[in-house]
Amino acid sequence: MKKTSSEPIRVIKTKTCPSISNKSTLGYQLGSSSNNKLYIKVVTNDGGGNFSKDWIAWEDIQKALKSCSKEEPLNSFILSRLYKQNNSNNWGFLWACLVDLNVVNPISNTRSYELHNLKSFQAEIKQLMASKTVSPAVQKKRALAKKVSKKTVTKKRPSTSKKKTTKK
DSSP states (O other), X not given: OOOOOOSOEEEEEEEEEXXXXXXXXXXEEEXXXXXXXXXXXXXXXXXXXXXXXXOEEHHHHHHHHHTSOTTSOBOGGGGGGGOSXXXXXXXXXHHHHHHHTTSEEEOTTXXXXXXXXXXXXXXXXXXXXXXXXXOHHHHHHHHHHHHXXXXXXXXXXXXXXXXXXXXX
């Protein structure tokens, strides 16, 4: 099992895809760390079932994919060691995301897959990492902080000068 990220991750892309069984729709995110490492995590599943929301490092996914013999077809089980919890939903859902990203492709009508040419995927990721896009969560935090600071700046201070009253 590989360690997941404990550093802040900036979401660079949010997508949905069908699960491998086509029984549910999964939401997932791609993220970038401050040192430009790529991470991926599953965030939603409308079909029920538990899963981990841990960020998984792309370099660990690549190592798992490349650890298989080129003669053997790939399947989701190779991702099992990337998670702390021993839940097949974790690696099955992550596998569905990799299919959606065109990282792995199914081989005809089997449950086996092959590694796809990753040049277009890597080019897209490079472009996303270079963009200054800010995740919706960060945008919300910034807007809230701005609103709070604006309130403190525009608060009226009580007048310290005394008004003179005239007697009639």
